[in-house]
Amino acid sequence: MDRNQLMAEIKQILIGVLNHENFEMNEALTATDVDGWDSLTHMMIISEVEKKFSIAFKLKELNKMRNMGDMLDLVASKL
């Protein structure tokens, strides 16, 4: 899966969990930039990403993620 396709898939997950698409999907995107990306929805986003791609994150990997670019790198490394 190429990076743009991966980003598009994750965007759909964000929309599904957050119930809106008022954000611009890009590599620099962080939770702080997106309305409703809070402690509850973060847990769901991570869980949905794991399910979608049949992967599992380690705690250290999760805590190192700073932005969407990091998430894409991490997911891609597990596919």
Next chain:
Amino acid sequence: MDTYILRKATQNDIGFLTEVVIAAEKSNSNKLSYATLFGVSEEQAKQHIAAMFDEEIEGCELSFESFVIAEHDGKPVAAFGAWIEGVDDETPSKILKSNLIGYTFGREAVEFLKTKAHIIKDLITEREPNTLQFEYLFVSDAHRGKNLSNGIIQKLEELAKERYPQLHKAQVQLYANNASAIKVYERNGFSAASSHESNDPEILNYLPFNEKIIMEKTYK
């Protein structure tokens, strides 16, 4: 006269800190959100809380290093935690804590939480970056009324100012019906700054109360 020693918590205190979190989360009710919102028993929640402390993730409320403990006769009798939120653009505590919970509780528990999220969403509050965030105050029954919380709060403030001299504000979130805690914070210079209420009819099945307040204190 009773003598107390105030000290930073260590990994050896995880058992006590787990009890502290449970008592503080219940906030004089019988609802432990770590159990009710994740569809697990209190015993399972207790094991998960201890496991989360064991990971020692700094910068959120589940880091043992953020706690100061009051000890009496060699035993911990009170504790309170505080950390500086997102200092120097560090990851916000909400993300660190979510990662910890999701990882520790597992997918089934997160799936359960999804079905309850609508009930509690109005009580989710943001923590302000670069502020001192207090969480999980507990004083055991036999040691109440001895100003232990004041001493611990002062100690936590000293530690925070050593680490981050430009500290300008502290915040604490608590249930609005927790009158005794509100008094403790008022005595220490905090005052109510905002509140968040949920009118969801089911909320009291999952949380101790339907309204949270944020109290604040500023430093010169």
